[in-house]
Amino acid sequence: MANNKPPSGMRxxxxxxxxxxEYVMQVIREEYSRNGFTEIETSQIENLDNMENSDGGDxxxxxxxxxxxxxxxxLNEIPETESNLSDLxxxxxxxxxxxxxxxxxxxxxxxVFKSLQMGYVFRAERPQKGRYRSFIQCDVDVIxxxxxxxxxxxxxxxxxxxxxxxxDDLTIKINDRRILKGLVTSxxxxxxxxxxxxxxxxxxxxxxxxxxxxxxxxxxxxxxxxNRLMQLSDALESNGIESAKVLxxxxxxxxxEIITVIEAIQSGYKIKFDYSLVRGMGYYTSTxxxxxxxxxxxxxxGGGRYDEMIGKMSGADAPACGFxxxxxxxxxxxxxxxxKMPTGSRLALFYDVSDDLKEVMKTAIQLRETYSVVxxxxxxxxFGKQVDRLKEQxxxxxxxxxxxxxxxxx
Numbered sequence: 001m002a003n004n005k006p007p008s009g010m011r012x013x014x015x016x017x018x019x020x021x022e023y024v025m026q027v028i029r030e031e032y033s034r035n036g037f038t039e040i041e042t043s044q045i046e047n048l049d050n051m052e053n054s055d056g057g058d059x060x061x062x063x064x065x066x067x068x069x070x071x072x073x074x075l076n077e078i079p080e081t082e083s084n085l086s087d088l089x090x091x092x093x094x095x096x097x098x099x100x101x102x103x104x105x106x107x108x109x110x111x112v113f114k115s116l117q118m119g120y121v122f123r124a125e126r127p128q129k130g131r132y133r134s135f136i137q138c139d140v141d142v143i144x145x146x147x148x149x150x151x152x153x154x155x156x157x158x159x160x161x162x163x164x165x166x167x168d169d170l171t172i173k174i175n176d177r178r179i180l181k182g183l184v185t186s187x188x189x190x191x192x193x194x195x196x197x198x199x200x201x202x203x204x205x206x207x208x209x210x211x212x213x214x215x216x217x218x219x220x221x222x223x224x225x226x227n228r229l230m231q232l233s234d235a236l237e238s239n240g241i242e243s244a245k246v247l248x249x250x251x252x253x254x255x256x257e258i259i260t261v262i263e264a265i266q267s268g269y270k271i272k273f274d275y276s277l278v279r280g281m282g283y284y285t286s287t288x289x290x291x292x293x294x295x296x297x298x299x300x301x302g303g304g305r306y307d308e309m310i311g312k313m314s315g316a317d318a319p320a321c322g323f324x325x326x327x328x329x330x331x332x333x334x335x336x337x338x339x340k341m342p343t344g345s346r347l348a349l350f351y352d353v354s355d356d357l358k359e360v361m362k363t364a365i366q367l368r369e370t371y372s373v374v375x376x377x378x379x380x381x382x383f384g385k386q387v388d389r390l391k392e393q394x395x396x397x398x399x400x401x402x403x404x405x406x407x408x409x410x
Contacts, residue, residue, distance in 0.1 A: 009125060009133030019394065021136075023341045024165060024331055025118060028138045031161035035153065037116035037140050042097035044090060044120065050100060050313075051089045062123040064090040064133075090122035094139045095283075095306065095322055102143050103314035112144040114153075118327075132328060139303075141322035143310070151258050151287050151305070154323040156265060158291060158301060163268035165330065166339055167293050167300075170269035172262075174289040175277040176255050177304075182247030183236070183275065187229035188222070195282070197221075197229070202278035205297065209233075236275040244275065254286060283309050287321065293333060300333070301325040343394045344372030350379040350386075351401035360401050367405075371397075 006012050013021065033039070045066065052060055065086035091097050094117045102113065117139045125131050140157055142150035155172055162170055184197045200215050207215070209230065216226045235243045241259065245252040255273060262271045269291075279288045279302060288304035303323035311317035334341075347367060351360045360376065367374045379400065380386050387398060391410055399405045 007133075009127035011132065011134075015393070017335075019343075020334060020339075020341060021327075021331055024327065024334065025136075025138070027164050028161045028325060028327075029116070029118060031164055032116045032138075032140050032157060035114075035140075035157040035160075037114045037157070039116040039118070040098075040101065041119065042091075042094065042101050042117065044122075045088050046091050046097060046100070048087050048089045050096065051092065053312075060092070062092060062125060064122045064124055066090070092123050093121050094119065094137050094324065095141070096309070098139070098141055098143075098322070099306075099309045099313050099320070102318065102320075103310055103316075106314070106316075106318070110144075112142065115139070115141045115143065117141075136327040138325040138327050139322055141320060143318055143320045145321075146307070146319035148254065148257050148261070150319070150321040151289075152261050152265075154303065154321060155258070155262055155271070155289060158323045158325060159266060159269040161325065162291065162293075162300070162330070165334065166337075167330070167333070168268055169294045170291055172269060172271045172289055172291045173274040173277050174255060174258065174271060174287065175274055176244075176248065176251035176286050177284055177288060178248040178251035178286055179244045179255070179275060180278065182244075182251065183232055184229070186247055187232055188225040189229070193221075198278045199280075201233075201276045204276040233275065241273040244273075251286065258287065279304060289323070291325075296333075298329070299326065300329045343396070345370075345397065346373040346393075346395045347371045347375075347407070348387075348390050348395050348398040349374055349376045349401060350383070350398065351376065352379050355401055363401060363405070 029039070048063075048065060051063055066088040067085060068087055098115055098117060102109065102115075118136065120134055121137050122134050125133055127133060140154055142154060155174075159170060159172060180198055180201075181191075181194055183201075184194050185191060189197055196219070197216070200212055200219075203215070204212060212233075213226060213230060216229075217223065232243075232247070241252065241255055244255070259271055259273065277288060277290060279290065283306045284304040285307045286305045288302070290299035290302035292298075293300050301324055303321070305319070305321040307319045308317065310320055349360070349364055349367065351357075364374050364376050373395075375395075377386070387410070390398060396410055397407055398410065399407050
C-alpha cells in the first residue's frame with residue numbers, strides 16, 4: 001500500500017489552514033507594499049558553491065543538495081568529495097538569493113532598492129513540533145542605503161505588519177555586532193574566539209548568568225577573562241546602551257539613533273537594546289534585531305545589516321539590510337489563539353436536484369454581485385447536518401433556491 005502521508009518534515013494543509021495562511025500572507029504583503037517595498041521572486045534552487053560559501057552559519061549544514069544529472073553524474077566512478085555528486089541545492093533562506101539577484105540585475109534596479117520577497121525555503125532539520133523542513137519566509141530588504149533609514153523603515157514596517165495581525169505585545173530586540181565584538185575583546189579574548197563566545201552569550205535568556213560562566217569554564221577559557229566579560233555584561237545589563245559607548249562608539253551611535261527614532265514613531269510594539277543578541281548568520285556586519293511576542297521564549301522574526309554579501313557575489317559592495325518574519329510561527333500563534341480572520345460575507349446556496357440548474361446558476365451569479373463568496377450545493381436529505389457543517393467552512397449565511405430567496409444567518 002502506498003504511503004499517503006507527506007515526507008517527514010513536510011505538510012499538507014486543509015482548506016481552513018490554507019485560508020489562514022493566505023490571510024496572513026495578504027496582510028504582510030499589503031503592509032510591506034504600502035511602505036514602498038517592491039515584490040520580486042527568486043529561484044528556489046541555487047548553485048551549491050554559493051550556498052556553502054555564504055557565511056550562513058549552521059544553515060549551511062542543513063542543505064538539501066540535488067544530485068547531478070545526466071552526463072555530469074558519473075555513477076561508475078567513486079566520488080572523491082560530496083561536491084562530485086551535487087552541484088545545486090535548495091535555498092535555506094531568501095537573503096542569499098536576493099544578493100545574487102541584485103548582483104545580477106543591479107543595473108536595472110533603482111540606486112536604493114526596497115525588496116519584498118515571500119516564498120518557501122528548505123532546511124534538512126530534524127522534524128519536531130514547530131520546526132519543519134519546508135517553510136515560508138516573508139522578507140523585506142533595503143539595498144543601497146547605508147544610513148539608519150534602512151533599519152528604521154524595516155523595523156517599523158515589520159512591527160506594523162505584525163500589529164495588524166493582532167499581535168499586540170511585541171518587543172523588537174536590537175544590538176550591533178560591533179558592540180558585541182567590543183565586549184568580547186575588551187574582556188581580553190582574542191578576535192578569533194569571538195564567534196564561540198558570542199554563541200554562548202546568546203543563550204543568556206535560556207541558561208542565565210551562571211549558565212554562561214559554567215559553559216565558558218567547560219570550554220577551558222581563562223577564568224579572569226570570563227570574570228571581566230561578566231563585569232562588562234553586568235554594566236550593560238544595569239546601565240543599558242549608555243555603557244556600550246566604551247565598547248564601540250560606532251555601534252553605540254548607530255543604535256542610539258535607531259532606538260530614538262523608533263521610540264518616537266512606534267505604535268503597538270516596543271524596542272529594546274539587548275547586548276546578548278547574536279543571531280547565527282555570519283554575514284551580519286553591524287545592526288541585528290529580533291522580534292518577540294508576549295512570553296514566548298523564541299523569536300518570531302529577525303534580521304540585520306549585511307553590507308559585505310553582495311560584494312562577494314559581484315566584486316562591488318553595496319550596503320544591505322533585511323528583516324524576515326517567521327511566517328510559520330505567526331500562523332501557529334494565531335491558530336493557538338483561535339484568531340478570527342475577516343472572511344467577508346460567505347453565502348451557501350442550496351438547491352434540489354429537481355430544480356432548473358440553469359436558473360440556479362443565474363441566481364448564484366446575481367448573488368455574487370452582493371456577497372463576497374457564494375457557493376452552490378445540492379440539498380441533501382440530512383439538510384440540518386449539512387447546514388451545521390457550514391460554520392466549519394466559515395460560511396455565515398445560507399439560502400435555499402426559490403423564486404423569492406430568504407437569506408438566513410448561521
